Amino acid sequence: MTQQCGEIIRLCRAERSYFSGDARVKALDDVDLTITAGSTLAIMGASGSGKSTLLNVIGCLDRLTSGRYLLNGVDVSTLDDNDISTLRLNSFGFIFQSFHLIPQLNVLENIELPLYYAGVPGGAARERAKDLAATMGLEQRWFHRPSQLSGGQQQRVAIARALANDPDILLADEPTGNLDSATGWQILAVLYDLAAGGKTLIMVTHDQQIAAQMEHHLYMRDGAVLRAQVAQERQ
Amino acid sequence: MNTKNLDSGLSRFMQLIFVRDVVLGINNLLLHGMRSFLTILGLVFGVASVIAMLAVGNGAGQEALEQIRKLGSDVVILNSSKPLVAEKQSQRKRFFSVYGLTYLDAQRIHETIPALKVVVPVKLRSEQVYDRPTSVGVRVVGTTGNWFNVVRSTLVSGRTLTPFDEYDRRAVAVITENLTRKLFPLQSVLGNFVRLKGSCYKVVGVVRISGDAESKVESVDSAKDVYIPLSVMRERYGDIVLQRGTGSSVREKVELSQLLIKMNSESVVAASGAALHSLISRFHHKDDVSIRIPLQLLHQAQKTQRRFNIVLGSIAAISLLVGGIGIMNIMLASVTERTREIGIRRAIGARRWQIVTQFLIETVVLSCCGGLLGLLLGLALPWLITHFTGLTTLVTTYSLVLSLVISVSVGVIFGLYPAIRASRLDPITALRYE
Numbered sequence A: 001m002t003q004q005c006g007e008i009i010r011l012c013r014a015e016r017s018y019f020s021g022d023a024r025v026k027a028l029d030d031v032d033l034t035i036t037a038g039s040t041l042a043i044m045g046a047s048g049s050g051k052s053t054l055l056n057v058i059g060c061l062d063r064l065t066s067g068r069y070l071l072n073g074v075d076v077s078t079l080d081d082n083d084i085s086t087l088r089l090n091s092f093g094f095i096f097q098s099f100h101l102i103p104q105l106n107v108l109e110n111i112e113l114p115l116y117y118a119g120v121p122g123g124a125a126r127e128r129a130k131d132l133a134a135t136m137g138l139e140q141r142w143f144h145r146p147s148q149l150s151g152g153q154q155q156r157v158a159i160a161r162a163l164a165n166d167p168d169i170l171l172a173d174e175p176t177g178n179l180d181s182a183t184g185w186q187i188l189a190v191l192y193d194l195a196a197g198g199k200t201l202i203m204v205t206h207d208q209q210i211a212a213q214m215e216h217h218l219y220m221r222d223g224a225v226l227r228a229q230v231a232q233e234r235q
Numbered sequence B: 001m002n003t004k005n006l007d008s009g010l011s012r013f014m015q016l017i018f019v020r021d022v023v024l025g026i027n028n029l030l031l032h033g034m035r036s037f038l039t040i041l042g043l044v045f046g047v048a049s050v051i052a053m054l055a056v057g058n059g060a061g062q063e064a065l066e067q068i069r070k071l072g073s074d075v076v077i078l079n080s081s082k083p084l085v086a087e088k089q090s091q092r093k094r095f096f097s098v099y100g101l102t103y104l105d106a107q108r109i110h111e112t113i114p115a116l117k118v119v120v121p122v123k124l125r126s127e128q129v130y131d132r133p134t135s136v137g138v139r140v141v142g143t144t145g146n147w148f149n150v151v152r153s154t155l156v157s158g159r160t161l162t163p164f165d166e167y168d169r170r171a172v173a174v175i176t177e178n179l180t181r182k183l184f185p186l187q188s189v190l191g192n193f194v195r196l197k198g199s200c201y202k203v204v205g206v207v208r209i210s211g212d213a214e215s216k217v218e219s220v221d222s223a224k225d226v227y228i229p230l231s232v233m234r235e236r237y238g239d240i241v242l243q244r245g246t247g248s249s250v251r252e253k254v255e256l257s258q259l260l261i262k263m264n265s266e267s268v269v270a271a272s273g274a275a276l277h278s279l280i281s282r283f284h285h286k287d288d289v290s291i292r293i294p295l296q297l298l299h300q301a302q303k304t305q306r307r308f309n310i311v312l313g314s315i316a317a318i319s320l321l322v323g324g325i326g327i328m329n330i331m332l333a334s335v336t337e338r339t340r341e342i343g344i345r346r347a348i349g350a351r352r353w354q355i356v357t358q359f360l361i362e363t364v365v366l367s368c369c370g371g372l373l374g375l376l377l378g379l380a381l382p383w384l385i386t387h388f389t390g391l392t393t394l395v396t397t398y399s400l401v402l403s404l405v406i407s408v409s410v411g412v413i414f415g416l417y418p419a420i421r422a423s424r425l426d427p428i429t430a431l432r433y434e
Ligand SMILES: Nc1ncnc2c1ncn2[C@@H]1O[C@H](COP(=O)(O)OP(=O)(O)O)[C@@H](O)[C@H]1O
Pocket: A018, A019, A020, A025, A026, A027, A045, A046, A047, A048, A049, A050, A051, A052, A053, A054
């Protein structure tokens, strides 16, 4: 596609404020950011520095209070809720720290969920879910509930679900935060593989070692970008 | 192209609804089995009461209609009735009081009223049959053969009255089956004689007045009848009746007791009724003839029935409302409980209407379960009512369909608010909800 080397995400003077009573908290404060298609970005910073907020804004889960967010050149603020939902469905894959699987649904059903919302017929959705489960090494766990799985397995289900509609951009908010380091590295290996396969990967992490594998780095403090760093190897 | 889009959109929608959300809905209900059961209890009783009330109402209505229908809906009945006003004065002046229908009336009606099938003149007299040590009270009916066509009757044996009986003034009689059992328990009936007031009548036929066999209450009038030709009755009884009162006796001249008029069809009954009314009032100033139109009684009964249904319906509607509110309450609780799930679904890309649909279907599944249980209970209740009180009840398919429609509507109406509320949750807030 044309965006392969072009910019896919652009934030201009992005601001997101929360109001709690009279106090106004700027979770994002004057953030400028450009992300090219197929690149990888690590967002780092102390707790409460606005990393998750930034990721949510990028993933269209949250809206800016001021500033502009262009996704593929389209100003997201002009879209209605239905269009935004469609973007989340087709363009973004979310991976959360606490997995966020639906407890009543089994592995396949969880993976099928985005497919159903996209209107994929039942049989085709089931096939695709099985394929995805297989690539994530979950062949034996089709009908397990999330509560019957280990943390690593749950995160694999979440990744499979994120990949269901083959999105261009993967957003991971501390994906290994709830996992032991060995399992964490396995999950990261999966994510790096996907990035190598051409997906844009944006990941929030505390870990320098993890971030070292990513091309671009963004350090945040109090909602503002402290330092942006571009990795050497691809320059 | 537009229709094609719409079409595929619709099929997607159907597919989304029917397979997944229904299963999911049932699963969620089973997850909280007891809670779900208690929730739908209100609706169960609501639906059951709708069906039971309609069954009782319909049963009562049916009974009334049956009684009226027995008279015939295309029949108008004229009765001679003793006038109440100005009776005392005329009695002194005249030798006897004259009132009621006359042979001339029958003639006039026959000639002037259109769309008329037959006019049956009837003379009635109460009499005793002194055939046995104990006497039997009977009703002597002087009439023509047409009587048996107008009043629903079945011929058990022999024949009914013929025009020849009338012209030749034959002393023949047709009697009711019930009377046969009383008078001739052992002998053969046909060819035997009935003795009335010194005259003998040869029995030529036995009839059963329809409804008699089934009806639990034995109606004396219709059950013990002796039908003789009108000409014979006129000849042997005359038109003057001696009414014995307390201390005095009153003579009355009544030519005909009753005129049964059968119309061509039900549709002309109302118009003919009006025509009869004006005809009668022109020649009878004393208000000595009453007109009964069973069809109008039927309409009256239907009107009453409708009113009854409205009252019952309102009561049922209130109980359904209460049931619906219970369901809404639980669904609101469910939405709150599942805030995180809603957040996850929205984060994945679910549109608002897809969330609405999911919760709506869940509510409809819930309310339909209630509806089905209510339906079973609603079928059992009328049966129990009939069993214990003997009231006639009638469960119509209409009421069953209605109850299911109601349950679905209750689900949709009371599920809409919780579902919309769920869809309006902010995804981020919902995701963070503990
Ligand atoms: N819904 C909210 N209401 C009020 N304040 C919020 C809300 N979400 C985030 N914040 C505030 O915004 C800031 C950034 O939060 P967040 O992006 O979650 O930080 P991080 O992910 O870097 O730990 C924090 O100070 C937090 O308290």
